[in-house]
Amino acid sequence: MMQEIPLTHILFVSTALFFIGMYGLFTRRNLITMLMSIELMLNSVNINFVAFNKYLFPDNLDGLFFTLFIITIAAAEAAVAIAIIINLYRSHQSIDVEDATEMKY
Amino acid sequence: MSNYFYILWIPLLPLATFVLLGLFGRKYLSGISGLIGTASLFTSTILSFIAAKQYFFVDGKVNGVFQKIVALKYTWLEFSPNVAIDIGMIVDPISVMMLVVVTSVSLMVHIFSLGYMKGEERFATYYAFLSLFTFSMLGLILSSNIFQVYMFWELVGVSSFLLISYYFNKPSAVAASKKAFIVTRFADLGFLIGILILGYYGGTMDIGLLIERFTSVSSAQYISITGASFLGASMLTWGLTLIFMGGAGKSAMFPLHIWLPDAMEGPTPVSALIHAATMVVAGVYLVARMFPVFSMDEIALNIVTYVGAASALFAAVIACTQTDIKRVLAYSTMSQIGYMMFALGISKNGGEQGLGYMASMFHLFTHAFFKSLLFLGAGAVIHKIHSNEMKDMGGLRKLMPITHIAFLIACLAIAGIPPFAGFFSKEEILTAAFHENKIIYCIALFTAALTSFYMFRLYFNIFWSMEASITAQDHNNHNLAANGNNSQDNHDHGEGTWTMKLPLIILATCAVGVGFIPFSQLVTADGKALATHIDWVFSIAPVVLSVLAILLAASFYKNQNDKSNKVATAFGGFYTAAYKKFYVDEVYLFITKKIIFPFIGQPIAWADKNIVDGFMQLLATTTAKIASLMKGLQSGKVQNYALYFFGGVVAISILLMYIWK
Amino acid sequence: MNYTILLHLRQELLLAALIFLLLFIKLGKDRSNESILNFINLALLVNLVAGFCCHETGELFNGMFNTNTIIVFEKNLLNLAVLLISMQSYAWLKTNNNVIEFYLLTLTSLLGMFFMISSGNLLMFYLGLEMSTIPLAAAANFDLTKRKSSEAAMKLILSSAFSSAILLLGISFLYGTTGTLSFSIITAHLNGNPLQLFAFILLVTGFAFKISAVPFHLWTADVYEGSPVAVTSFLSVISKAAVLFTLVNILYKVFTPLASSWYLILMVLTAATILIGNLFALRQDNFKRFLAFSSIAQVGFILIGISSSSQAGMASLIYFVLIYIFSNLAAFGVVSVVSALTGKENISDFKGFYKTNPMLSWVLTIALFSLAGVPPTAGFFGKLFLLMAGAAKGNYGIIIFAALNMVISFYYYLSVVKAIFMDENSTPIEKMTVPVVSKIAMYICVVGVIVTGLVSMVYDYIHSISFGL
Amino acid sequence: MNLTLLILIPLLTAVLILLAKGLQQIRVIGLTGAVVQLGLAGMLLNSFLAERAAGNKATYLFESDQTWFKALNIHYHIGIDGIALSMILLTSVIVVAGILVSWTMEKLSKEYFFLLVLLSMGAYGFFISLDLFTLFFFLEVAVIPKFLLIGIWGSGDKTKSAMKLALMLMAGSALVMVGLFGIYYNTQSFDIVQITQHGIPVGVQKFFFPFAFLGFGVFAALFPFHTWVPDGHASAPTAASMFLAGISMKLGGYGCLRIVTLMPDAAHTYSWIIILLATIAIIYGAFATMMQTDLKYINAYSSISHCGFVILGIGMLNKTSINGAVIQMVSHGLMTALFFAAIGMIYSRTHTRLVAQLGGLLKAMPFISTVFVIAGLCSLGLPGFSGFVAEMTVFVGSWQNPNGAYRLATVLSGASIVVTAVYILRATGRAIMGPISTEHAVLSDATWNEKLAAILLIAGILIIGLAPFLINHLIMPSTDTIMLQLGKVVVGK
Secondary structure, three states: OOOOOHHHHHHHHHHHHHHHHHHHHHHHHHHHHHOOOOOOOOHHHHHHHHHHHHHHOOOOOHHHHHHHHHHHHHHHHHHHHHHHHHHHHHHHHHHHHHOOOOOOO | OOOOHHHHHHHHHHHHHHHHHHHHOOOOOOOOOOHHHHHHHHHHHHHHHHHHHHHHHHOEEEEOOEEOOEEEEEEEEEEOOOEEEEEEEOOOOHHHHHHHHHHHHHHHHHHHHHHHHHOOOOOOHHHHHHHHHHHHHHHHHHOHHHHHHHHHHHHHHHHHHHHHHHOOHHHHHHHHHHHHHHHHHHHHHHHHHHHHHHHHOOOOEEEEHHHHHOEEEEEEEEHHHHHHHHHOEHHHHHHHHHHEEEEEEHOOOOOOOOOOHHHOOOOOOHHHHHHHHHHHHHHHHHHHOOOHHHHHHHHHHHHHHHHHHHHHHHHHHHHHOOOEEHHHHHHHHHHHHHHHHHHHHHOOOOOOOHHHHHHHHHHHHHHHHHHHHHHHHHHHHHHHOOOOOOHHHHHHHOOOOHHHHHHHHHHHHHHOOOOOOOHHHHHHHHHHHHOOHHHHHHHHHHHHHHHHHHHHHHHHHHHHHOHHHHHHHHHHHHHOOHHHHOOOOOOOOOOOOHHHHHHHHHHHHHHEEEEOOHHHHOOOOEEEEEOOOHHHHHHHHHHHHHHHHHHHHHHHHHOOOOHHHHHHHHHHHHHEEEEEEEHHHHHHHHHHHHHHHHHHHHOOOHHHHHHHHHHHHHHHHHHHHHHHHOOOOOOOHHHHHHHHHHHEEEHHHHHHHHHHO | OOOHHHOHHHHHHHHHHHHHHHHHHHOOOOOOHHHHHHHHHOOOOOOOHHHHOOOOOOEEEOOOOOEEOOOOOOOHHHHHHHHHHHHHHHHHHOOOHHHHHHHHHHHHHHHHHHHHHEEEEHHHHHHHHHHHHHHHHHEEEEEOOOHHHHHHHHHHHHHHHHHHHHHHHHHHHHHHOOOOEEEHHHHHHHHOHHHHHHHHHHHHHHHHHHHHOOOHHHHHHHHEEEHOOHHHHHHHHHHHHHHHHHHHHHHHHHOOHHHHHHHHHHHHHHHHHHHHHHHHHHHHOOOHHHHHHHHHHHHHHHHHHHHHHHHHHHHHHOOOOOOOOHHHHHHHHHHHHHHHHHHOHHHHOOOOHHOOOOOHHHHHHHHHHHHHOOOHHHHHHHHHHHHHHHHHOOHHHHHHHHHHHHHHHHHHHHHHHHHHHOOOOOOOOOOOOOHHHHHHHHHHHHHHHHHHHHOOOHHHHHHOOOOOO | OOOOOHHHHHHHHHHHHHHHOHHHHHHHHHHHHHHHHHHHHHHHHHHHHHHHHHHOOOEEEEEEEEEEEHOOEEEEEEEEEEHHHHEEEHHHHHHHHHHOOOOOOOHHHHHHHHHHHHHHHHHHHHHHHHHHHHHHHHHHOOOOHHEEEHHOOOOOHHHHHHHHHHHHHHHHHHHHHHHHHHHHHHHOEEHHHHHHHOOOOHHHHHHHHHHHHHHHHHHOOOOOOOHHHHHHHHHHHHHHHHHHHHHHHHHHHHHHHHHHOOOHHHHHHHHHHHHHHHHHHHHHHHHHHOOEEEHHHHHHHHHHHHHHHHHHHHOOOOOOOOOOOHHHHHHHHHHHHHHHHHHHHHHHHHOOOHHHHOOOHHHHHHHHHHHHHHHHHOOOOOOHHHHHHHHHHHHHHHOOOOHHHHHHHHHHHHHHHHHHHHHHHHHHHHHHHHOOOOOHHHHOOHHHHHHHHHHHHHHHHHHHHHOHHHHHHOOOOOOHHHHHHHHHHHHHH
């Protein structure tokens, strides 16, 4: 009977995940990759919710439900985003974020 | 005490004339405007004579003392319950005397101008301005409130400005008028502050009250004003000195005299009226009006005395060297006013020592007549010759006999030769000076000699020196170069119209006659009659001196010779200095053009453009600069946006956690 | 079952019904744009009127959705704004062949906002927020062929996704520390421990992003510039308003225990927002970009009002939003007409505008004056009341700061007026014939700008229904 | 007597102007409106004096008080005292004159007259307000028309000047706003009457007085916030300059006066600063004027100097000086309007305002030149004109202040009248007198409308100058109440 993992570990993982995602968002040029890094961040949040729900407030399921909704919405977001990226590719012939900097200052 | 209210009409008639001519003169009444002006002034002259008769010989005197009668008093502008400007009329010996002087001289000038200014384009305007001046001068005389004096003071100033610049397309005239106004304005600043001082401590602006309060040593006001002091001098001294400064400005006392000679740019009758007989003596009148207060303060009186004496001498010296006849007359005016001033200065308030006061007034009176006569005579001459320069004149006695006689009488009068008017008044002054202050007496005596010298220099230069024939042909050349004062008048006239001769004759008779008026019975400091007698022994000295001076002048200038030049060269530097009016004008010019303009005016103007306004501009430009510096924030790269976003989060968290602690 | 649910949800249901109707129209045989547009505008008008019919307080789904007088009023404001926008974009949509899609997107987003405003629960709030954001991202890309449009859409979707990630992190921590998602319960559990505070900050930044407060504003200008004018005005007025309403609700109702700390946050945001907004607005030439930054500055003033945490504060906020709808939409209306008919969107193009189009010029000028806060336009009152509310806190430093910034804002508003009236231009925008519908919309805006201020009962009503801390 | 008419009639006029067609209709409507206003002001004066004669001792007459924003305790509270009334009279006269001189305004005449009327409405509203909020409201209403008037119809570097003017005035009103907030949150009211009754805590006064006073000071061209004046006046079209100098600078002075009354303690604390600034403005303005070469700049800078007297009078905080300040406001309004009118007439004929290029105009256009000279003489404080009365009252008043430094200030400002003489005479001597150039010799004299405008203004100047007791009786009671306010403190100290 192994003793269970403390909450802090999980939080640590999720936080790490979040910042990895953020790092990706800041550094990657490819729009798709940037979108994926955002998904990472969202997922880290999901982990948070689940963990909190499981460890601290196991008697109701708010966190889990929230997670479900986040996943759904992330999907919707991704759908729209990808549509936009495709359109961007049409007009710019590239999905490099650096190429889409016409509007500035 | 009977009613003097009708005196109100004396100033009001000229005012009405001014309004009438000013509004409709140019268009409708251009032809008859001269007559209108003269008629209305004639009426006021009659009125003032009536007033004089009534005051001096009917009911002015109550048990041996001439009363101060306030004929009218209306609160015009109330500053605070007891300090106010009242429009009032005060009737007392000097005001009545001045009424007579101003109205009669002004009348003479009006008549003279009918001929002199004939055919001028702005004839109506000229008479409008004359009336305005007469009105303001009369108002000044009658003022019962020191602020009222100041108001009319300014008004005479501006009307003199308007009249000097009558030939407004002559730059020199414009410049002269500006100079006159600004210099007197500067002096008036002192006057104003003086008024403020007296009014503040006296708690009133009414002259009567002021005198009453400041002459009683025990009154609270007197104690407070003498108690308060500034830079070592008591406030009374300051107040009086500043008021005298105003008077000095108007009366062209040294060093505020510089405007008077230039003021001769105006038409000659104007010079006769304003710059010889009436306005320039306003300063003397002011001091006389406030005399009881002046007599309470030794220092102020001394200032009056020495400024007066200095100006008398100074002007006389310069007068000997000038060649422009009007300028000579101007300086002689200044010199004579100096006489009046120091006569006041050495006087006491009443009693035997009050002689100076009476003498000063007397001289003011006589001077008005013979000096205006001189100017009108000069006017007649200039009218003929079209030049002010002595060298263009000579031998005119044949061409214009009446002018010649009148001019001679006037010269004798001013030189103080008995029995002409000048003699009596000057004697009184000298007597007073002799009793009070020997130094002044010597200066006065010397000045008297100088006076008769330069007057006869003038006289001989105009009417003798060259022969008539030469002048005639000489004068024709000058017709060719005639300056455009009155371009369209015919050159073959003799002495001009009767309207120009008549005033000369009348004034000449006055110059002879007025000396015999028993002035000491009428006009004295304290209103009591003053027993004076002409001491023939005493008057030997001045008369002899004058005669000698006249003979000297005769020998120099009766017929052409170069004695005068010899003497001039003998004097050398001093002569040129005097000829250059001792460089006072240059000093003024230096101060204004070389100091005030470049070192105060321009720096301020520059600072306003570049510092004050520049600062506002700077704010704008810096804002714009900052804005353009920050534009990099909006890089257009969505990743940077996210980065800044996160940065913001971190920053706020740190800030808040920090403050939270 | 009882019908209160219908009553409480009636605005949302109406909207949903309208959306479905549009879907069916889309599926049905195609009609002329004019008829469709007229129908839609009519429907929106009905929707607006119906909103006013009756308001009552109540809650549904055990507190997830609640409604009361003020919330209904806020929703009505949004309805009004949508109606105006749709009327103004008539000229643009008439020639567009995806009219219905445009409305589908915008109305859906509006529906999301309704839910967000009424949300009584973090989950509902999040759903509403996303529902209002994602369609807009698509709408921003509505000019499929324009490069700028797609770039704008990309920027919007990415940054909003990022911000929602941050927001979610905050929510998760909040959940972790309080153990609940419903607002009514959270308040009790707020004890202000650091983690909670951090979570709250993250939450607030989510809001700050939507209302484009500095430094979370950077997407605004680009998106506004790139997207079609209709969408821009939708973004700048409606979504901003909705989020502001929600923000003030949450701050005043839920996070009362943290009042002192959110006051500080608001102060920091205000200072930064006003200053940066002004400084950037100074140097813009593209009209939409200019309005973007000016609206950022406006948000700064709004935050001052909110910070007062008093009834007057909330009232002045809603009042200002109302005025802001009128004035900003009047401005956007002119811009949209001009850009639809001539394609010109730069301020420099407006030089000499008055010579050719006096009517539009006056509309634009009045709108700008109202934005600048010049009497007698309503903007004066709006701004003044916001600052007054803020001044109640006694923190005059920020008031003086704002007052001085008002001067800067005057500069750029007036320089637009200067361009319209004073600058010479050899080739001004030629005379245009404005569609009647758009004209009506503009007139409504102008009348609103004039009346809302001078007629005091508007403010007094809002004040009576709003609440403070 | 319903004061709201003073706002409604301009409003009506403006609307009618918008509906009118063609210059002829427009200007007739404008003039009619202005004349009606003038008549109204006259009736107002009449009934005001009647009330006073009937022994109505109330501080403000014809009061009416409606709640405007109930929730914020903002009222539409109007009423006038002698000071406000004299300001209203001034405004009405200047408006008529201004419309007359812009009789032949071809360019965008509709907008032009509309804005003029709007501006006048702002001024009227400002002067009748007894509620600080409405006061502020009308203060700002009057700003934007100026911007447009200068920017559209102006001359020279018009847009820059217009922008500068608008921004500086807006900055001023921003300061005012802060001050008003301070008052509001410490008295829970904007109502001047109530505030004067209850008073404001001293600390609050000390903090907020500078904002409010300096804010209004910007409008009154207080040094160093005067830089909008020269450019603004110089670039503005004639009527706008007249309104600007004649009316809107008075808004500032009036506001300053009200603020001083509201915050007596602070006023006493800061009076030395006020006096310092005012004295600087007077001297500095005078000397700066001396260096100007453009007639409009000359008048603009001299306005700075003259408005300094207003501030000085207010700063001296005694009855006479405040009387003087009020009279100076009216006098300067009329005088400077007249001056600008004359300059405008000259400019419209000679197309130059540079003194050096003018000369001898008295020959070609005697009427205009006479008007110019009269304005000049009034400006240098010649007795018989209003300037003398005003300045002398200020001097006497400020001299009553026994403090030595204040005496010095008085003397220095007194010295400015000499400088004034210098620059006025320089301008007159060069432009009006002297030889005339040939192309100017043929120019025509004033037309009937210009003559009418000039005569109207001159009449005003003369009435005050010759019968100052009239205006004195009008404002004395109000200044008495002001002194009562200021006196409360002195007793307290």
